[in-house]
Amino acid sequence: MALIPKETIDQVLHYADIVEVVGDFVTLKKKGQNLWACCPFHHEKSPSFSVAPAKGIYKCFGCGKAGDVVRFVMDIEGVSYPESIKWLAKKYGVEIKEEERTPEQQLAQNERDSQFIISDWAKNRYHHLLQESEEGESIGWAYLKERGLNQQTIQTFELGYSLDKWDDVLNEAQKAGFDLKYLEKTGLVIRREEDGRRYDRFRGRVMFPIHNISGRVVGFGARTLRRDDKAGAKYLNSPESDIYHKSDVLYGLFQAKQAIRQEELCYLVEGYLDVISLYQGGVKNVVASSGTSLTEGQIRLIARYTDNITVLYDGDAAGIRAALRGLDLILEGGLNVRVVLFPDGEDPDSYIRKVGDARFRRFVEENSQDFISFKTQLVAREAAQDPVKKAEAIREVLQSIAKVPDPLKRQVFLQQTSTTFHIDEQVLIGEYNKLVKQSAPGPRAAGSPATADRRPAGNRPSAADRHAPSQTVVTPQGLSQRPADGSMPDEAYGFVEDDVAEDTDVLPDVQMSVEREIVRLVLNYPAQQLHEGVTVAEYLLGQTDETPFRTPIFADLLHLCRETLAAGKFPDARELVRHPRADIRAAISDLVTDPWELSPNWITHSIYVPREIDLLQQACDNAVLRLNKCNVERELADCLDAMNQLDPGNIDEYLAQMSIYKSLKQLDMQLAGLLGTIISR
Known part of the structure; x- marks a missing residue:
């Protein structure tokens, strides 16, 4: 594979203006230091999508999408990193001279x-x-x-x-x-x-x-x-x-991709005219498999833009039966699948022309049901009076449920199936586990519906592995889920989603917020000088040099900042936001983008509000004091726990622990006094 030289990428990034690029897709309006618009990635009435020109970063406070200008093109166009660079190069007239090919x-x-x-x-x-x-x-x-x-x-x-x-x-x-x-x-x-x-x-x-x-x-x-x-x-x-390659193309996706992202839903139909008629009728988030069976490649394409697919079927029973097999692939990809069945003799094209746009939309909304429920009811009707067929139908539904990566969804579907077929849920779970064992390639196959799958990390994801079994990660917004495997957009460019922190205990909100504040100050004001000429980055990184952070994402960010400073440069959010790890990009974007702006009316009415930049020394001192207080409080809790575990007859050890506890309590009170806290936590 030919690579774009780093010098060319740097040139593209130098010329690319995030305001111009984003402005090609949405109308930006100035409000304070940033520009705002309704988010191009999801539906909203009030603008929550912010662009910070000085930092070269965008952030939606509604859906969480964030990044730099390259990431914006990747997100909005659904392309890879090199394709995004080429897109920007074409816009700004930068010649791409790829490294010599064979x-x-x-x-x-x-x-x-x-x-x-x-x-x-x-x-x-x-x-x-x-x-x-x-x-x-x-x-x-x-x-x-x-x-x-x-x-x-x-x-x-x-x-x-x-x-x-x-x-x-x-x-x-x-x-x-x-x-x-x-x-x-x-x-x-x-x-x-x-x-x-x-x-x-x-x-x-x-x-x-x-x-x-x-x-x-x-x-x-x-x-x-x-x-x-x-x-x-x-x-x-x-x-x-x-x-x-038919298996990697969906008819109409080029025209529909923006609408799919905005609606957070993709309608899947069979034919060209189905797509075109619906698009003309205002249902623009629609694609077709063009008469071929749905493939993993096509599912991956849809997964770039949405997790939700609704399949629109005509009333042909034989056609539905054949198509059901393809929908198991969508389930396996971790996407949410719903089904709409049109009246006999009708297809999406004929029906929208017959009833009009408004009635068509209403029909789809009222008749949409999740795929497992649809399949369960379909096979239950077919096997209603035949016990043997009924047993086969149940196994057929269970095979579809086994394709669902999310264990919670599997549990819900098993409960629904139990109700539909009037079978004890435990019997159904037992049969499900037998099927999973029979189809498992080895001992590490999918577990019971109540347990998550575990697969070796580091492999390139299949269909939609961003929906694969996840691990808990502490993010700036709290606990979130991430794929067990990293997402790897383009290894050839080194642009890969590395594994992030392993499962961790839930941290106290105070500890997390303190660590967040220190990293936020470093990223926003790295070169700003405090008293005696020391910079914010130097001061905070020096004060926390021997204090390990407990929140994985903030520990990683602080390490990145420390490495940058050691290399003789100040941490720059514009550069760090291009990091290959998605959680790091999201955290940086969150930390350097403020959802609030000071109203200009305050200045007009001579209401003075001190700016953060004018109070940086106080903000940095308070952040360090709060971090130290959190650590002392944790040591106090550990000391109390140790005392509770002691043998009641061991007086000497108890007195030693009590002495340590008193010293820590005194230090805690001193820190509380410096912070102006009346009652120590």
């Missing part, structure tokens, strides 16, 4: 680029024929209008038409100077083995360009409009190629 790598890249170019040309050719040719207007355009599509929708999805000729694309591509081999490699042209004759794959069909996540055309779906074409397939798709 001849084989260069050849492979040239082949892919050529296929992208000719696919884009073909898309434009088909789109032109739809609007400008007599055949395209009278047949293709008329069909799309009949399906209720307007011109804006046709433009959005870049729909087209292929002439009912054997060699239109073949001849026009040759005239444009394209190499025939790329026409064949992309499947636009077919070459017969018998006589070497070439001809167009798509003829007399409405064309649906298939875009990848970045919006580049990788293939086509095509619907025949010839009523006499009984032998040919109704829909014809491009074959697999170097740029088109």
Whole structure:
């Protein structure tokens, strides 16, 4: 893999302006030192999304998304670290000179680029024929209008038409100077083995360009409009190629990704027209698997934008039965799956055209149910009067439940299944455990519904391992969950999510808040001078040099700051926020972004409020005193505990411990006095 040189990345980061980049997606308004907007990552009415230009950081106080300009592009576009750098480089006119590739790598890249170019040309050719040719207007355009599509929708999805000729694309591509081999490699042209004759794959069909996540055309779906074409397939798709892998593409995702993120929900349908009709009707968070069985690659794509999928089925019972198997993959990926079943003879496309946008939305909302409940009810109805079938149906449901990584969800689903089938829950759990044992590859397989799975850390995650069994981590906001495996966006760039701290006891809120305050002061005012010329970073890091932090995330952050200072530089939040660990990036963004701004009305009315920067010495002194007091209080508690464990007859040891306790209590009172605390905790 060719890498982007560090010098180029540094140049991109130098030019990239977070206000300009974020401003391309939301309208920012100045309020105090920062700019604010409604968050582009979730629905909200009041702005809680903040951009701090001086620090180069964004933070949403609603959903918690945070980071620097590179992370914003990664989050908003759903791309990797190198792709984000390239996106910014293109915006700011920075030339990307990737490190030298081998001849084989260069050849492979040239082949892919050529296929992208000719696919884009073909898309434009088909789109032109739809609007400008007599055949395209009278047949293709008329069909799309009949399906209720307007011109804006046709433009959005870049729909087209292929002439009912054997060699239109073949001849026009040759005239444009394209190499025939790329026409064949992309499947636009077919070459017969018998006589070497070439001809167009798509003829007399409405064309649906298939875009990848970045919006580049990788293939086509095509619907025949010839009523006499009984032998040919109704829909014809491009074959697999170097740029088109069906298992890694979802139709409509390029157009839908923003809406999916904002709605925090993805609707999954079967066909191209289902996607397009719903999108035109205002349901823009919709994608299609294009008639193929859902794959892990497609689930990973959806998981970039949301944890929630609702599958919209037509009333065909056989089709539902076949599709149920694919939905187990979604469960296994840790996503939340719901199902909506339309009336017999209806599909999403026909139903929204029949009842209109508002009634369609209401129907989906009222008829949506979680997948396990849906499957349980479906198989229960099918096996209602047959005990043997009923036993098989129960095992089938249990196999789906076993795919759910979350142990709490598994427990709830088992309770629901027990109620639906009128079977004792303990019997059901016993059967579940048998199934898990039978399918387990080894002794470390998934445990009982009441216990979490444990897998070796450090492996690259599958489908959606950010939803995998988690460990408890203390974050700035309190206890949170993180994947047991690290998330690894791009190892080649060293941009990997390292494992964070192991499970830890719940710490007192005071201890956590004190440690948080010390790190916050270091990150916000590292070079600010206190009395006698010492800086905030030097003072606080010196005062805490022999005091281990108990909150893992703040201990790690303090260590990073100490390393930076030892290297002769002051800790810089703009640089540290690019750290590969997600929990560190989130914590830094939280620590250097303030959700509150001082109202300008106070200044107008001559109300003076001291600024924190004017009281830094006091803030630093208080933070150190509070940390020392926390440590003394913990030692007091340990001393009392030790005294309680002593043998009542051991008077000498008891008196020794009592002496230590009195000394600690006296120190605690002194610290309380310095802090102005009336009653010592």
